[in-house]
Amino acid sequence: MDLLKEGKQHLKLPNAEIEYYPNFLSEVKANRYFEIISDETNWQQDNIKVFGKTYKQPRLTGLYGETNQPYSYSNIIMYPRPFTKTIMTIKRDIEAISNEKFNTVLINLYRDGNDSNGWHGDNEKELGMNPVIASLSLGEVRPFHFKHRKLKEERYKINLQHGSLLLMKGEMQHHWLHQIAKTKKKIDPRINLTFRRLLN
Numbered sequence: 144m145d146l147l148k149e150g151k152q153h154l155k156l157p158n159a160e161i162e163y164y165p166n167f168l169s170e171v172k173a174n175r176y177f178e179i180i181s182d183e184t185n186w187q188q189d190n191i192k193v194f195g196k197t198y199k200q201p202r203l204t205g206l207y208g209e210t211n212q213p214y215s216y217s218n219i220i221m222y223p224r225p226f227t228k229t230i231m232t233i234k235r236d237i238e239a240i241s242n243e244k245f246n247t248v249l250i251n252l253y254r255d256g257n258d259s260n261g262w263h264g265d266n267e268k269e270l271g272m273n274p275v276i277a278s279l280s281l282g283e284v285r286p287f288h289f290k291h292r293k294l295k296e297e298r299y300k301i302n303l304q305h306g307s308l309l310l311m312k313g314e315m316q317h318h319w320l321h322q323i324a325k326t327k328k329k330i331d332p333r334i335n336l337t338f339r340r341l342l343n
């Protein structure tokens with residue numbers, strides 16, 4: 144029985160396509176990857192500027208890539224480290240299921256409910272037109288909110304499960320915004336890996 148296929152959910156929305164695999168990784172594999180990625184990632188906390196004021200980004204991040212091409216977003220420039228063995232293995236499995244190729248991964252660590260990722264689209268120039276972004280979630284379940292920039296009734300939420308894979312496709316990054324909101328609840332850490340393909 145093909146559990147991955149069985150668990151696949153496909154959402155066709157105006158200007159976006161989403162595929163969600165709630166059980167992409169087994170519980171055992173997801174637990175193991177959570178531990179390895181927590182330990183091996185060279186976590187950094189950058190400063191971000193919001194309306195001229197400087198703040199610490201409300202989460203820790205790490206960037207890994209095939210090339211040494213930097214990635215910049217929200218006035219931050221990140222320089223990649225080479226892929227680790229674990230990241231290569233995860234990347235291979237995500238490429239197999241998605242039929243896409245990725246050369247960069249941005250890793251986020253949300254230490255608790257105070258950590259977040261504000262409304263944004265991953266629409267940086269170096270990702271090109273209609274990028275496919277593959278997002279793997281490990282650890283605490285957090286709601287992923289997304290809303291259309293213009294069609295106000297188009298707002299949704301997916302609770303991203305431990306070991307799940309979310310593929311964002313089509314025009315989504317140009318027409319929609321997404322976020323991981325803060326919460327007052329006492330929650331455990333969550334790690335998210337977003338695989339991307341940077342054009343050179």
Ligand SMILES: O=C(O)CCC(=O)C(=O)O
Binds near residue numbers: 251278323
């Ligand atoms: O943590 C997530 O699920 C989303 C991360 C994200 O949107 C990003 O890194 O661009």
Ligand SMILES: [Fe+2]
Binds near residue numbers: 263264265321
């Ligand atoms: Fe994003």
